[in-house]
Amino acid sequence: MVRVSLVVAAVLMLTTLIALLAVRQVLVDQMDVQLHAVAARQARSETPDGDQQAPRGATELGNPIGTIIVEQHGSFASARVVSEGALVVPSGDVIADLLNLPDDGEIRTLVLDDFGSYRVISVTRGDGTYVAALPLKQVNQMTMRVLLFMSALTLVAIAVAVMVTRPLVHRSLRPLHRLAETAHQVGQLDLRTGEVALPMRALDTDPGNEVGQVGRAFNQMLDNVESALAARQESETKVRRFVADASHELRNPLASIRGYAELTRRGREALPDQSQFAMQRIESESSRMSSLVEDLLLLARLDSDPNLQPEPVDCVEVVLNAVSDARAAGGGQRWQVDLPSHEVLAMADRHRLVQVVVNLLSNARKHTPAGTVVTASVRSEPGWVLIEVADTGPGIPEAVSGQVFERFARADVARAHSAEPSTGLGLAIVEAVMAAHGGTATVSSRPGDTRFQLRFPAAPAQD
Template sequence: MTSSITPPGPPTGGGAWSLSAWSLRTQLVVALVGLVAVVCAVVGTATVVALRQLQLSQLDAQLVASAERAPFAGDAFRFRSFQQPPQDPNQRGGEGQDRELGRCPTSTVEEEAAASGIGFLLAPGQAPGTLAARTADGSVMAAAALVGFCPTTVSSADAAALADVAGDGVPRTVHVGSLGTYRVVGVTAGSEDGVLVTGVPLAGLEGTQRRLVAVELAVAVLAMVLAGLAAAVVVRRSLRPLQRVAATASQVSGMPLDRGEVDLAVRVPARDTDRRTEVGQVGAALNTLLTRVGSALSARHASELQVRQFVADASHELRTPLASIRGYAELVNRDPAALPPDAAHALGRVESEAKRMTGLVEDLLLLARLDAGRPLETAVVDLTRLLLDAVSDASAVGRDHTWRLDLPDEPVEVIGDAARLQQVVVNLLANARTHTPPGTTVTAGLATTTPGRVVLSVLDDGPGIPVELLPHVFDRFTRGDGSRSRAAGSSGLGLSIVQAIVASSGGSVDVTSRPGQTAFLVTLPVVSV
């Protein structure tokens, strides 16, 4: 099992339709298309309103002209009859031909219109659909409309809408039942004649407006599509420098910056660092940041090299005096009976602490060499045999623990340094023995479930690693608390050495822990067959 980094999920502040979830390119294109839509809506609305006002003005002028013919109502029918020449029945083309020529046969409706005071409806020049009515005391006395060029009586239900039209000469809009919407004007015909109402239909005006709205919608949709395509091309070209800046930042973020010497030679291209543009300002700022970070990393690396060199030199220099101390202590302690009891005890403590300090110095020297990148020996190592020997030695030392093996049927071989890999196994087993109480079961095993990799595991059913300590178990000089007491003593470098050796061998190490189960998992490359 290897550790993995889970990429951050999408922001929780909004769903897929949230504006914050859109890319900058999408936001710009949508904003531009929306702006075009708003402009089209404003211009279209203004055009429709202006056209309606213009048409209403023209219609009102036509309406007033029709109403002005009312004084000739008394002579309208006679004028119409005089204007129509006698027709030969043999030459008459029928009612359809009469309507087509603008003439209608004399009818009762015409006579009634002339007699009712709305004969001006029959005067020449009246447009088809024109309506005329005479009202008195809130009731309609007579009402007729031109259907084509022939008058037709308006029903009482439809004419009722004209009863309240005032004779003030002001045009107004009225819905006349089944005839539709009319623009009407009323003029006072006299104290006894009541109000003469003249109306012209708004159907033509409304049809023109509907056609205009349809054309504007089509033009607006086409404009938004073209604007969207143009915006996508322009925004794509404009954001290319920003994409190059992002590519530079991504390249730097993929570099290993946490250890070793870091060469931050990557920079934003000069063409994308023009401070006169917003993207250029970002590119220039990123280059400045990379320069300063590179300087800081170089200073950190130099400081680390000094510390490592000091540790290596100090460890190397301490080996000789420590060996001398151990040698003299062993020499004096050859005959314990010749020494007073207190002196013999003190000498034993000196020898014990000298051995412990020698181990600590050796560990520090090994870590310094691994940190310096000194390569390990590479050879084929039988990991199965190495694990068998290490568990055998651990069971001899830790008799108060239960030791188990979980090995595959076939031997497992890896590429690495046999001595260092043995140190990895020994340190993991010693860690399990040292930091768990007696009676704990420790299981060492190998698994080759992943092709080309082998997982070496050391499991124990002890109390587990404290949660606050778990992220730092591989840090140097990290020691457990009372729940994983170091009864046999610990330098705090064992797991750090494990991690350093495994990393130098091309592998990885991970740990999981909870009460009753702690697992150290070392992944190494196996020998390819």
């Protein structure tokens, strides 16, 4: 609308300027006709009676007020100005300026002292020079009045243009606003994982105009995106089902391998050293694989059906017990707690809550050096319970800080300070459990200050 108004203003200003120049030129042309008439009367006239010093034509009827007539013969010059009541003799400077003009019969514009702008013609006839000059005062006044009128008309036209174009522009932009709102709704959707439906579509799809063509193309894009998301979801579902089935099927053979390996402990002393070492490695790796399979099975269950049993759980008690267990597990860290003196109840599945807290403390134990201070704290906010595990370790490299909750994000690429094996699923389980509770798991890290924060829904107040 502003651009349209500026264009209208520019066009009107240009039109005003052209019209003003045209009007002025017409007025000047009319004055030139009068000037020729004055010069013609001067050529036909005789020396006026009663004023032998006055130039010929000065007393002729029809000369406008302000007309200057000059006549020169040799060194003698006479001049008069037509005014109301009597002729006036102009100053010598004015006479000199008029006589200095070329006497070629061309009409020129000249500014005279005390008189202003004049249209002047100078001709030579016989032995004399005859000059006639008409004032441009009326032309200038008329031009100024036209300028003021056209300026006012321009302002009115701009105001009318603004009032008329504003509703028109708003009406024409409504389809674009609706399309932008639809795009904004799509942009707010979380398309990263899970089944995603795109019910919103552009309503303006008339191929006869540009907005309708954009809306139609936008809907085609949404259809393509929706089909791609459905294909992705189907692929993810198949992968999760396979992981769950494979994990379930692997549990029994791994349990058998682990059991047979443990049975060899009874007569393991009779075996050669190499065989004893091999049996120890089989037992250790089978335990690690069993742990990995259990984690994979848990993640698959959390993805498909969390099956949580939420109840009011005292987070203070859970954190205190988990820190005691972590201290007993060793590692050389200095364990601290920052807990309120009263219970803080979260609405959570007790077993899963304990699991995520233990996972965070285990993560700190495995990936920080001895002497690191690890602090577990609990605090409450309106509607939420916050559990935080902070350590003073070296921190998580920035390159992997955004990937710590991804599955199989191995700690040895980040900050490994323990020989204890890691499946790379501990923090992924933390995030999955928190998502199943409707909470969040976040991390912030810099050297000397790494903080994992769990946000659980608070339990309803009990009467």
